[in-house]
Amino acid sequence: MENFTLYNPTLYEFGRGAEEKTGMLTFLMGVKKVLIVYGSKYVKTNGLLERVKMSLDSIGIEYAELPGVKPNPNDDLVYEGIRICRERHCDGLLAVGGGSVIDTAKAIAAGTPYQGDFWDFFCGKATVKEALPVGVVLTIPGAGSEGSGNSVITRTDGMRKLSLRTDSILKPRFAVMNPEFTFTLTAYQTAVGVVDMMSHIMERYFSTTPRVEVTDRLAEGLLMALIAEAPKAMADPTDYQARANVEWAGTLAHNGIIGTGRREDWTSHAMEHEISALYDVPHGAGLAVVFPAWLAFMAHHKPSKVAQLGRRVFGVEASDDRTAAIEAVASIRAFFSAVLRMPVNFKQLGIADPDIDTMVRKLHENKGEKIGGYYKLTAEDTRQIYELMLENKQV
């Protein structure tokens, strides 16, 4: 274990009817006028937006609205949100939606009190020292943004997907989580979220830090819980208990606890970001393609932890690490493909002729010559991993 600081001040209000507390929680974060950020019409048609507004009204909190956030959100709405917050004197954000909505709200929260361009924070030119408080009403679990201090936005100029990570200043002050509002997610949307969650866990799991038994066991536990509950949520979208377990696992996967005291490896996410920046595929579907390929590469180059995953999570029995690792890759690919019905290669992802050259070039432009924590990857290595995502190249 390494030294760490953990500060998780998000209040989680979880369960049926939780959205009724939105007004009180917004009040408690000291806000008088919120900008409500949301995406699809869904939150309008299912009545959630109306219930949130009623809750705000009941306690006398004013609001402005910013609809229209799309998956893989870009900077247009961030600029628009900053403009509205300044003009209409909003002193807080309320994100009603999933990761894209929350990430947009966070970028607005950081950008509003800042004199320069909000991209400065994402490019490392400036550090967020002040931000409006953000509250969340979660409707799409997966991204884990409701418990993290991070935001991912696509820069329209150049179509680069960039991440901002903060310790705690952008962590939501509260997250309202009623699993009933995930009942309308299709099996596909559910699966996309679950792959994102499992990836968040595995990016932390694959660490070079020795002696991290506590967080290893927690990570394995979350993976086993998702493997048990996700298929139930897909089979019966109104299975409240399956929805609740999946939603809570998604938060715990990404709010920092299972990463305490260990180096993490975010290569698979970075590799996927290059895919979805070019092709605008759902992040989770992209990860279902990337992760098995990354794992397959590791099974041959550094199998130990892949083998541990296989033995503890998938019941692999092989005593030899390489064999166990290869079986682990097969197990997880089968789970993604046969159970979650996710794409596991470029073709299934709808990309007939992937521009691997551009992905490799942009990846290393963004992240450096060698990338990765668990294993340092050169451009030749990442090319090999992208090629493992071609239909005929699967291990």
Place this chain on the structure above:
Amino acid sequence: MENFTLYNPTLYEFGRGAEEKTGMLTFLMGVKKVLIVYGSKYVKTNGLLERVKMSLDSIGIEYAELPGVKPNPNDDLVYEGIRICRERHCDGLLAVGGGSVIDTAKAIAAGTPYQGDFWDFFCGKATVKEALPVGVVLTIPGAGSEGSGNSVITRTDGMRKLSLRTDSILKPRFAVMNPEFTFTLTAYQTAVGVVDMMSHIMERYFSTTPRVEVTDRLAEGLLMALIAEAPKAMADPTDYQARANVEWAGTLAHNGIIGTGRREDWTSHAMEHEISALYDVPHGAGLAVVFPAWLAFMAHHKPSKVAQLGRRVFGVEASDDRTAAIEAVASIRAFFSAVLRMPVNFKQLGIADPDIDTMVRKLHENKGEKIGGYYKLTAEDTRQIYELMLENKQV
């Protein structure tokens, strides 16, 4: 899963040298003068107290001192601390020690701004609405008080051990955790802490709430990590990594995460409190006697979850629940006895002739006619469980 609210605003500063941040963290909680509460001479002789004071000095924070807290702390020092805080205008507490020290500091924090007797909070006569902020420098892991809103104090008048549970008002604002300061704990002290941690996990694990796969898996993961790391910490007291894993598991066992969305069962703790109120035994040692007896009773009356514990944590293979549960009890008793070298009956605990009548009477006086969440226990049942702690009655 049931509805829940989780709010964990404690900042954890974990690792080597963490104590050097004490001054800054005290400053950040808005305190100008702290009352430092501690127990044994240990924190003086090993230099920790001196380093904490240097850290406070460096940032200009004044302090008063309250030494002398003992295990199973009583109200004498709480009254004394309240008096000092009022007279010397301390606006915060700094607990340097383990659970007894932290619990004393919390009681002082709640009692200082309160007009009446602080026992009102512990007897349910009043709710804590205001409290001084509490910071912690942890030296003895186990009680988990560094991450909880709870306090347990023994009332000198009547020798009743009483618990106060709050949602978050008494949760420490920060916890400084340097595993090096646990190097001097003996194997016995280490084991006592580990039993306390495992009990905190199991009190949450034994739930009647259905469909709690996420928290079940997290609880099982923490137990497996402790079973792996505790013996290493006992064998080599300066094994930093074992100490670090054990210490962090102790916090996660009790800061509320693994109890989210589930009813809990604190019967074993309540049964142990009656033992240590009468005989002043270490809480963890008492739990090593109580828990196997409670589990043995459950193996015969409600074996399902005991069986799951056996299968998932101890590798029990029996397909029949009752058989698996009985094997689970044997496994955990063997771990307590042979590995942790803890007492597992009254005689080994040093109580030759336990006053079971008084324990049963006081237990039900304190907790009601029927007690327990996982299984409702009458006085006849709890008597049977106490009798299972007699040397010749072990199952």
